[in-house]
Amino acid sequence: MNNSEYLPHIAYDSVIFGFSGEKLKILLIEYHNTGWLALPGGFVKKNEPLDEAVIRGLRERTGLDQVYLEQFYTFGSLERVRPEIMQKILEAQDANLPENHWLLDRFISVGYYALIDYEKVEPMPDALSDSINWYDVDSIPDLLFDHNFIVQKALEHLRTHLDQKLLSVNLLPERFTMKELQQVYEAILGENLNRANFQRKMLSLGILQRHEKLFSGGSHKAPYLYSFKK
Amino acid sequence: MNNSEYLPHIAYDSVIFGFSGEKLKILLIEYHNTGWLALPGGFVKKNEPLDEAVIRGLRERTGLDQVYLEQFYTFGSLERVRPEIMQKILEAQDANLPENHWLLDRFISVGYYALIDYEKVEPMPDALSDSINWYDVDSIPDLLFDHNFIVQKALEHLRTHLDQKLLSVNLLPERFTMKELQQVYEAILGENLNRANFQRKMLSLGILQRHEKLFSGGSHKAPYLYSFKK
DNA sequence: TACTATTGTTTCAAACAGATACAATAAATA
């Protein structure tokens, strides 16, 4: 990580959503030797499109390439500037990182969220962080800087755009049952939905392709599998 | 305008909407001696919140202080980097500006839109521009850089958030008729609305305060004046 | 007093949404 390689004062933070089958989760990193949690983020190379930088960071952390990405807000307040915290993070690093005082500068950060298939991912920590793990969105711990606020903004955006954009596509495998689809909606919205009405609404949208039934072995009627029409 | 005073590589562009009583309009500036049109924009001081910078720019250009401002997207592609155009703009300037090659750098720009009362404003050009004028949103000429795209994105955002946020407040005088309110909606949405249904919907929201009638002299029933409840 | 243009309200039907009930069915069990 070299000062001259990146645009100064500009960063991005990614809220990476995944669906465990039951709960909506996000990825958080933990900085070396501090126990401090934060959103995975990164910087933009001088000759790199902003979107590209975020995709690159996502690929490095998740190995995924084709993910749904949405920019939702840019954070530029002065309260988010906390050089003393960044200083401590750098101090807690091993010595193998160059002394980057440019990290102590003020940064304006562009917020993105990604929706990925939880199952397909083996999250990987980066040079600055010990670990990267999934956390339930309904019990996010205290995060560094303004990252709790950023998560909240991402969730709001996701919720209000849930219907318009068929975002659930990206959180489920290719084929899924109506129940699984409903669980995605419930996890994102944070509320329970009426099963019959949900099914009626989804079918009336005309976006679902019905496939064969899924026999799970349970002693009850087998659900159909669906996919999103291409 | 001094290099060291501002954050490098970071700019903002403002789409300033006004309502003429009939049409939705935006403010565009024309650069000295070029005839080139662009959105009014600016830069962020090193110790200034991003929002504050935009408010400052708006105050300088419109004299208005309390305006509705909304951040809608951040533009960070490489296509928007056009140093040769910026070079020509600077060349067309009078010599009283210092040679700012920092303006030729790549900029990531945060898009904001403002909603202001068209009547209350006497737009003022800045140091770089000859003039600043209103243009109908449904016939925006070719603009510099990616500014046509930025306007389009602003309009989309405005349209999709029109209902949720009572944005029309900011485009009308304190008191207005139901017809004027409907005209704001129609100008923003770009479509005609049914009068009776519009009135029913607005009244049912419970956000309007009804005042005295407005006698305009026309030979017909006089409309009530309304204001938004505080 | 009739006429005109515009505004406020009502009405009717169609579409939609919430809640519940009913029907179908895959497997376990008696």
Place this chain on the structure above:
DNA sequence: TATTTATTGTATCTGTTTGAAACAATAGTA
């Protein structure tokens, strides 16, 4: 094989919202 259970798919009933049109009120003009 018949019965039971859990779950899924669909239908029904109700109340609400929405679109289109009609009706009623009224400020000025002829």
